[in-house]
Amino acid sequence: xKYSKLFGRTRHTPPCDADSVNAKLLTQAGFxxxxxxxxxxxxxxxxxxxxxxxxxxREEMNAVEGQEILMPAxxxxxxxxxxxxxxxxxxxxxxTRASGDKEFVFGPSHEEVVTPLASKYIQSYxxxxxxxxxxxxxxxDEPRAKSGLLRGREFGxxxxxxxxxxxxxxxxxxxxxxxxxxxxxxxxxxTAYVIEASGGAxxxxxxxxxxxxxxAGEDVIIICKKCGIAQNIEVAKDHKDGLIYGKTLEDLxxxxxxxxxxxxxxxxxxxxxxxxxxxxxxxxxxxxLNFANNEGKLNHVVMGCYGIGTTRLVGTIVEAKHDExxxxxxxxxxxxxxxxxxxxNDEDVxxxxxxxxxxxxxxxxxxxxDDRDAGAGVKLKDSxxxxxxxxxxxxxxxxxxxxxxxxxxxxxxSEIVATLSLVKKIKEFQK
Amino acid sequence: xKYSKLFGRTRHTPPCDADSVNAKLLTQAGFxxxxxxxxxxxxxxxxxxxxxxxxxxREEMNAVEGQEILMPAxxxxxxxxxxxxxxxxxxxxxxTRASGDKEFVFGPSHEEVVTPLASKYIQSYxxxxxxxxxxxxxxxDEPRAKSGLLRGREFGxxxxxxxxxxxxxxxxxxxxxxxxxxxxxxxxxxTAYVIEASGGAxxxxxxxxxxxxxxAGEDVIIICKKCGIAQNIEVAKDHKDGLIYGKTLEDLxxxxxxxxxxxxxxxxxxxxxxxxxxxxxxxxxxxxLNFANNEGKLNHVVMGCYGIGTTRLVGTIVEAKHDExxxxxxxxxxxxxxxxxxxxNDEDVxxxxxxxxxxxxxxxxxxxxDDRDAGAGVKLKDSxxxxxxxxxxxxxxxxxxxxxxxxxxxxxxSEIVATLSLVKKIKEFQK
Numbered sequence: 116x117k118y119s120k121l122f123g124r125t126r127h128t129p130p131c132d133a134d135s136v137n138a139k140l141l142t143q144a145g146f147x148x149x150x151x152x153x154x155x156x157x158x159x160x161x162x163x164x165x166x167x168x169x170x171x172x173r174e175e176m177n178a179v180e181g182q183e184i185l186m187p188a189x190x191x192x193x194x195x196x197x198x199x200x201x202x203x204x205x206x207x208x209x210x211t212r213a214s215g216d217k218e219f220v221f222g223p224s225h226e227e228v229v230t231p232l233a234s235k236y237i238q239s240y241x242x243x244x245x246x247x248x249x250x251x252x253x254x255x256d257e258p259r260a261k262s263g264l265l266r267g268r269e270f271g272x273x274x275x276x277x278x279x280x281x282x283x284x285x286x287x288x289x290x291x292x293x294x295x296x297x298x299x300x301x302x303x304x305x306t307a308y309v310i311e312a313s314g315g316a317x318x319x320x321x322x323x324x325x326x327x328x329x330x331a332g333e334d335v336i337i338i339c340k341k342c343g344i345a346q347n348i349e350v351a352k353d354h355k356d357g358l359i360y361g362k363t364l365e366d367l368x369x370x371x372x373x374x375x376x377x378x379x380x381x382x383x384x385x386x387x388x389x390x391x392x393x394x395x396x397x398x399x400x401x402x403x404l405n406f407a408n409n410e411g412k413l414n415h416v417v418m419g420c421y422g423i424g425t426t427r428l429v430g431t432i433v434e435a436k437h438d439e440x441x442x443x444x445x446x447x448x449x450x451x452x453x454x455x456x457x458x459x460n461d462e463d464v465x466x467x468x469x470x471x472x473x474x475x476x477x478x479x480x481x482x483x484x485d486d487r488d489a490g491a492g493v494k495l496k497d498s499x500x501x502x503x504x505x506x507x508x509x510x511x512x513x514x515x516x517x518x519x520x521x522x523x524x525x526x527x528x529s530e531i532v533a534t535l536s537l538v539k540k541i542k543e544f545q546k
Numbered sequence: 547x548k549y550s551k552l553f554g555r556t557r558h559t560p561p562c563d564a565d566s567v568n569a570k571l572l573t574q575a576g577f578x579x580x581x582x583x584x585x586x587x588x589x590x591x592x593x594x595x596x597x598x599x600x601x602x603x604r605e606e607m608n609a610v611e612g613q614e615i616l617m618p619a620x621x622x623x624x625x626x627x628x629x630x631x632x633x634x635x636x637x638x639x640x641x642t643r644a645s646g647d648k649e650f651v652f653g654p655s656h657e658e659v660v661t662p663l664a665s666k667y668i669q670s671y672x673x674x675x676x677x678x679x680x681x682x683x684x685x686x687d688e689p690r691a692k693s694g695l696l697r698g699r700e701f702g703x704x705x706x707x708x709x710x711x712x713x714x715x716x717x718x719x720x721x722x723x724x725x726x727x728x729x730x731x732x733x734x735x736x737t738a739y740v741i742e743a744s745g746g747a748x749x750x751x752x753x754x755x756x757x758x759x760x761x762a763g764e765d766v767i768i769i770c771k772k773c774g775i776a777q778n779i780e781v782a783k784d785h786k787d788g789l790i791y792g793k794t795l796e797d798l799x800x801x802x803x804x805x806x807x808x809x810x811x812x813x814x815x816x817x818x819x820x821x822x823x824x825x826x827x828x829x830x831x832x833x834x835l836n837f838a839n840n841e842g843k844l845n846h847v848v849m850g851c852y853g854i855g856t857t858r859l860v861g862t863i864v865e866a867k868h869d870e871x872x873x874x875x876x877x878x879x880x881x882x883x884x885x886x887x888x889x890x891n892d893e894d895v896x897x898x899x900x901x902x903x904x905x906x907x908x909x910x911x912x913x914x915x916d917d918r919d920a921g922a923g924v925k926l927k928d929s930x931x932x933x934x935x936x937x938x939x940x941x942x943x944x945x946x947x948x949x950x951x952x953x954x955x956x957x958x959x960s961e962i963v964a965t966l967s968l969v970k971k972i973k974e975f976q977k
Contacts, residue, residue, distance in 0.1 A: 122613045122678050124667055148663060150618050151650075156663055157616040159678075165616070182553045185588040185596070187581050188619070188683060189640075189700045209620075211640045211652070213699070214689040219582075221642070221652070232579060232587055236555055247553050247590075252619060252683060258645040268644070269620045 116159075116451070117472075118485040123148075123158030125497045136331055137430035138263025140442050144500045146450075153260025153268035160501070161429070163450040165271065168428050169250050171302045171447065172273045175295045179288075181248040181275050186228045188252060192218040194227040198401045207255045221254035226398045226420060229276045234404040237416060240280050243406060244288060248275035250425060262333070264430030265386060271425035279417040280406065285393055292421050296325050296389050303428065304445025305435055307388060308338055308345035325389040325423075329434040332384035341378030388431045389423040442502030443524050451483040452545055454503035458491045458510035468509045471519070471534070478538050480545070499524070505544060507537070547590075547882070548903075549916040554579070554589030556928045567762055568861035569694025571873050575931045577881075584691025584699035591932070592860070594881040596702065599859050600681050602733045602878065603704045606726045610719075612679040612706050617659045619683060623649040625658040629832045638686045652685035657829045657851060660707045665835040668847060671711050674837060675719060679706035681856060693764070695861030696817060702856035710848040711837065716824055723852050727756050727820050734859060735876025736866055738819060739769055739776035756820040756854075760865040763815035772809030819862045820854040873933030874955050882914040883976055885934035889922045889941035899940045902950070902965070909969050911976070930955070936975060938968070 123145030130149070133139035141147045146161030157165055173183065192210070195201035201208070201220070209221040222228065229247065236242065253272045260268050275292070279285040293309055300307035305327045326336050326345065338345040373380050396415040399405070405413040429448075436443045446452060453475060457468035468486070475482040483503060485494050491510075498506050508520035508529075519537060522529035523544075532540055554576030561580070564570035572578045577592030588596055604614065623641070626632035632639070632651070640652040653659065660678065667673065684703045691699050706723070710716040724740055731738035736758045757767050757776065769776040804811050827846040830836070836844040860879075867874045877883060884906060888899035899917070906913040914934060916925050922941075929937050939951035939960075950968060953960035954975075963971055 120611075122615065122664075122667060122676060145667075148666065150659060150663075151620070151622045154618045154620050156618065156659070159613045159615055162614050162616050180551075182590045183593050184553065184590055185593050187585045187587065187700045189582070189585050189685065191582045206645075209642045209644065209650075211642045213640065213687050214637075219640075228581060228587070232581075233553075235579065236553060236576075241550075245553060254620065256644050269618050 116483050118483060119487050121145075121159060121483070123160055125500055133263065135262040135265065135430075135434070136437060137265065137433040140433055140437055140500070141263065141430070144442060144497075144502070147264070151268075153257055153266065153270075155264065155267065155269075155426070157426075160450040164429050164432075164444070164448050165425060167448040168303060168432075169271070169273070169425050172299055172423060172425065172428075173250065175299050175302075176248050176273065176275055178298075179246065179291050179295045181246045183249065184247050185249050185251060186222070186225050186232070188222050188254065190220045190222050190228060192220050194231065194402075195220050198227055198398065200227065207257065209254045209256050223253055223255040224420075224422075225249070225251075225274055226276070226394070226418075230398040230402040230404050230418070233276075233278055233416070234402055237278060237404065237406055239407045240409055243278055243280050243416065244284055245278040246275060246288070248273060248421075262430070264426045265333070265434070267426060270427060273423045273425055275421040277419040277421070278404075279419070280408065280414070282393075282395070282417055285395075285417045285419050289391065289393060289419055292391055292419075293323070296391065296421070296423070299423065300325060300327060300388060302447050303432055304447065305388070305432065308336060308343070308385070310336055310345045310347050322390060322392040324387050325391075326385035327388045327431050327435055328383050329386050329431065330384060331434055332386045334385050334387060335382055336385045337380055337382055339373035339376060339378050339380055342373060342376035344373065344375055386431050386434055388428055389421075391421045392419060394418040394420055437502070440496075441500030444502045444504060446504050446545065449481075449502075449504050451481045451503050452505060453480055453482040453541060454485065454498050454501065454506045455482050456485045456494050456498055456506060456508045458494065458508060460488065461511045461514075463514055464509055464511055467514060467534075471507075471509065471537070474538065475541070478542075480538075480541055505541065547914050549914060550918050552576075552590060552914070554591055556931055564694065566693040566696065566861075566865070567868060568696065568864040571864055571868055571931070572694065572861070575873060575928075575933070578695070582699075584688055584697065584701075586695065586698065586700075586857070588857075591881040595860050595863075595875070595879050596856060598879045599734060599863075600702070600704070600856050603730055603854055603856065603859075604681065606730050606733075607679050607704065607706055609729075610677065610722050610726045612677045614680065615678050616680050616682060617653070617656050617663070619653050619685065621651045621653050621659060623651050625662065625833075626651050629658055629829065631658065638688065640685045640687050654684055654686040655851075655853075656680070656682075656705055657707070657825070657849075661829040661833040661835050661849070664707075664709055664847070665833055668709060668835065668837055670838045671840055674709055674711050674847065675715055676709040677706060677719070679704060679852075693861070695857045696764070696865070698857060701858060704854045704856055706852040708850040708852070709835075710850070711839065711845070713824075713826070713848055716826075716848045716850050720822065720824060720850055723822055723850075724754070727822065727852070727854070730854065731756060731758060731819060733878050734863055735878065736819070736863065739767060739774070739816070741767055741776045741778050753821060753823040755818050756822075757816035758819045758862050758866055759814050760817050760862065761815060762865055763817045765816050765818060766813055767816045768811055768813055770804035770807060770809045770811055773804060773807035775804065775806055817862050817865055819859055820852075822852045823850060825849040825851055868933070871927075872931030875933045875935060877935045877976065880912075880933075880935050882912040882934050883936060884911055884913040884972060885929050885932065885937045886913050886915045887925050887929055887937060887939045888915075888917060889925065889939060891919065892942045892945075894945055895940055895942055898945060898965075902938075902940065902968070905969065906972070909973075911969070911972055936972065 126143050129139040129143040148156040250273045307325045307327050399416040404416045472484045506522045513519050518531040518533045520529050521532040557574050560570040560574040579587045681704045738756045738758050741755050830847040835847045903915045937953045944950050949962040949964045952963040
C-alpha cells in the first residue's frame with residue numbers, strides 16, 4: 116500500500132479527548148477514529164490489525180475443536196426475561212421497540228441465544244461435548260465508556276460456549292481453554308497471567324480472568340514470576356484459602372514469599388484481556404437444555420463460556436507495546452511487516468524505492484510504502500508512531516552504498532543492508 | 547469435518563413457518579436457524595458459505611482499489627438529523643436511549659458516518675479519488691421481514707463509498723464498479739443483469755440494481771439475452787426515453803423486439819442482489835465535506851455508494867441454485883467441496899472411509915465426512931439436500947471394484963473412480 120493513497124493519516128498531535136495511551140496513539144497514527152464515547156471507526160491500518168488478531172483467535176479456537184457460527188445482535192426480549200437478566204443487566208442493555216411494539220435487546224452476550232439454539236440439536240450424550248464460537252459485535256451501555264478500545268459501548272468479541280454431560284468434562288475442557296487463551300495472548304506478543312475472578316452478572320460459579328501486564332493497567336495483580344501464579348488484589352483480600360489468598364495487601368507489601376514456590380511476589384499493573392466462566396446448569400435449566408444419558412435419563416447440560424474482546428485486545432497490545440515515540444507492533448499482528456520509506460526527491464531514489472516496492476509486493480511481503488513528498492523528519496517520526504516492525508529507508512546516501520537502511524522498531528540501531536540480499540533477509544525476519 | 551460432530555443437523559421436514567425456498571432449504575439442511583422474523587443464526591455450514599461469499603466480494607472490492615474499514619453500528623442521532631434521514635427513514639430505524647438519555651440509531655446504512663469520517667482526511671484534490679468499504683452488520687426494522695435471508699431485520703452488507711472531485715470521475719468509477727459487481731455475481735455462480743432503478747431514500751439521482759435470475763424472484767424484469775440490456779417492468783413503464791423504455795407492459799407482451807439488437811425480449815423473475823447509487827453532493831453538502839481544487843478553491847466532494855447484501859446473497863444463491871432434492875452450491879461458495887459418505891457398517895468400508903478422509907484433509911481438500919451410523923437412504927437424501935458439489939460414496943460394492951462412487955451434484959449420473967486416482971481427479975474438479 117502506498118501511504119499517499121492510504122485512508123487515515125497521522126496527525127501532528129493526539130486528539131485532545133483521548134483518555135488513554137491506546138486511544139491517543141491509535142488515533143494519532145490513523146488506525147481508529149472516535150464516533151462517540153466508546154464507539155470507534157476502524158480505518159485500514161486498524162482494520163488490518165483487528166483482522167490479524169481475529170485470525171489468531173480463530174486458529175486457536177479451531178485447534179480446540181471450536182466450530183464457528185454467527186449469532187444475531189438483535190434479541191427478542193423474552194429470552195432475556197427467561198434468564199432474569201433483562202432486569203439483572205438492565206443498566207447496560209440497549210433496548211429498542213420494533214414495529215409491532217415488540218421489545219428487542221442488543222446482545223451484550225449470547226448465552227440467551229446459544230442455549231435455546233443448542234437445544235435444537237443436542238438430544239443425547241452422543242451429541243456432547245460441543246463447542247461453538249463466534250467473532251461478533253457486542254453492545255453494552257457502559258456509563259463510563261473510557262480507555263479507548265479497552266471499554267467500549269460497541270466492541271468486537273470472540274465468545275465460545277461449551278456444552279458437556281457433567282462438571283468433570285467441563286473441568287477438562289476449561290483447562291484446555293486456559294492453554295488456548297495463553298496461546299492467543301502469547302502469539303499477540305503479550306505476557307498474560309491466569310487469575311481467579313468473581314464472575315459478576317455472568318456466573319455465580321468459578322471463573323478466571325486473563326490479565327496482561329501493562330504499565331497503565333486498570334487492575335493491580337500480585338504475581339509470582341517464578342511459578343506463574345497470579346491473583347487480583349481485590350479477590351486475594353476476600354479469599355480465605357488457596358495459594359496467596361488470605362494475605363492482606365499490607366502482608367504482601369511486606370515482601371512475603373510465594374506460598375507455592377517461595378519466590379518473590381510482585382505487584383504489577385495489568386489489563387483484563389479475557390475471561391472464562393463455568394456456567395454450570397444456570398442457562399440449561401432456564402431454557403430446558405437437556406440430554407438423554409446412556410440410560411435414557413434426562414439431565415441438564417453443563418455449560419462453560421469463554422470470552423476475548425477482539426477490539427479490546429488491539430487496545431491492550433498498544434498499552435503493552437509502545438514507547439515515547441509510538442506503537443511497537445509484534446510481527447504477528449502488525450498492519451504491515453515492512454515500512455518502506457524514501458527520503459528526498461532525487462530521481463534515482465524515487466525510482467529505486469518504486470522498484471523495491473514492486474519487488475516486495477511480488478514476493479508477497481506486506482509493505483506500506485511512504486511515497487509522500489515530505490521531509491525526512493516527518494516520515495521517520497510517522498514511521499515510529501505507526502510502529503511497523505521493520506523500517507527500510509532508501510536515500511541518496513544508501514543508494515551510494517548500494518544498499519538500504521534496515522531498522523527494526525524494537526532496536527535503536529540501524530544498519531546498511533545490500534539491496535541484493537534484502538528480500539532474503541526480510542523473509543528470515545518474517546519468521 | 548465429521549458430520550457426527552457438526553453443529554447443525556438436517557431435519558426431516560422444513561420448518562412450518564419458512565416462507566421461501568431459501569429459508570426452507572437452508573434451515574432444513576442446518577445452515578441457518580431463525581431467532582425471530584428476519585433475524586437468523588448462521589450455523590457452521592451457513593457460516594462457511596457466508597465467509598466465502600464475503601471473501602469473493604472482498605477480493606473484487608480490493609481489485610478496484612477499495613480500502614477495507616469497519617464502522618460502528620451505533621450512531622449518535624445528530625448525524626441522522628443533519629441529513630434529514632432521522633425523519634425520512636424513521637419507520638425502518640431502530641432507536642435506543644443510552645445512559646444520559648442520548649438517542650442512538652442502529653445504522654441501516656453508513657453515509658452519515660463515512661462522510662464526516664472522510665472529511666477528517668480529505669483536504670485537497672490530491673486526496674481524491676478515495677474508495678472505502680466495510681463488510682458489516684446492518685439493522686432495518688422491516689415491518690414485513692420475509693423471504694428468509696432475502697429481507698432481514700439484521701443482515702450482513704458490503705457497502706463501499708467513493709469520493710471524487712467531479713461527476714465525470716464518479717461516472718468513470720461507477721462503470722468500473724458495475725464490472726466488479728458482475729464479477730462478484732458471476733463468481734458466485736449467478737447470472738446477473740444491470741437494471742436502472744429508482745434510488746428510494748438513498749438517492750435522488752441515478753442508480754442501478756443488479757438482478758439475479760431466480761424462479762421465485764420478487765421482481766419481474768425484461769431482458770434481452772442477446773445483448774444483455776435489462777429493465778424493471780415498473781421503471782420501464784415510467785420512462786419515456788432510452789432503449790426499451792416507453793414501451794408499455796402490453797407492448798412488451800406483444801413480443802416486440804429489443805430496440806438495441808432486435809433480439810427477442812423476455813420477461814423473467816428476478817431478485818435484487820445489489821445496488822449502486824450516484825449520491826452526488828447530497829451528503830458532502832450536509833456534512834461540509836469539501837476539497838481544495840488545484841486553484842485552492844473549495845468544492846463539494848462528489849460521492850457514490852455501492853451495496854451488496856452478503857447474507858442476502860447467500861439466500862439468493864439458494865433461490866437460483868436448487869432442485870426438488872435440495873441446494874446445489876457452486877464450487878466457489880460451497881461449504882465443502884467434497885461430501886464423503888460411507889454406507890453400511892462393514893468394517894473394511896469404515897476403515898477405508900476413515901483413511902480416505904485423512905488423505906483428503908492432508909491434501910488440503912475441504913471435506914465433510916458423513917460418518918453417521920445411518921441408513922443409505924438418509925445419508926444420500928441429506929447429501930442432496932446439503933448440496934455439496936461432489937459426493938464420494940464408499941460402500942462394500944465400491945470396495946469390491948477398488949474404487950469409490952463419484953457423483954457431482956449437478957449431474958444425475960454417477961461413475962466408479964479408482965481410489966488411487968481420486969485425489970488427482972478431485973483436484974482437477976476443484977479448478
